[in-house]
Amino acid sequence: MSAHTEHHDDGHGHDDGASHSTLKGYMTGFVLAAILTAIPFWLVMTGQFEKSSTTAAVVLGLAAVQMIVHMIYFLHMDAKSQGGWNMLALIFTLVMVVITLSGSIWVMYHLDHNMMPSMMDVKSLP
Structure with missing residues (x-):
């Protein structure tokens, strides 16, 4: 067996266990990110809640969800x-x-x- 036909798996191949997304995955992430940006903007601009602390809590919660969306759909991070x-x-x-x-x-x-x-x-x- 020659040295040229041997295949050494050095861990630099494409099958590294990371999820690779498709256009559908990127579009799903984009739409979710846009919605999770528009909702807090709408809440703040229309003053839907009487207390500003409620508005802040909802905006922070949606920001946390948006961070998770970015990590899953754009950074391809999973367990x-x-x-x-x-x-x-x-x-x-x-x-x-x-x-x-x-x-x-x-x-x-x-x-x-x-x-x-x-x-x-x-x-x-x-």
Whole structure:
């Protein structure tokens, strides 16, 4: 058997376990992303909810869903690709983002609460 006819699988082939999308898959992702962008825009522009905190929660929820749509349809991330390492990296990234955002909000809240003078303090100044 000659060296030219042997096939060495070095892991750089096209069958690496990642899902490859078609035009239909990309169009599905695009339509979902467009809808998930239009709904929050409509909610904010029309003022559908009386409380702004409700609007913010709905917009954040739809943003999380849109991130998942992007990861599945455009980044082709799933639990099977690359032996599950993509999912592990995603979970680690999400944990870091949650820690960073919650810590930042916590620090900003306490700085605002402890450092900003109240209106009563401002009126009593000469």
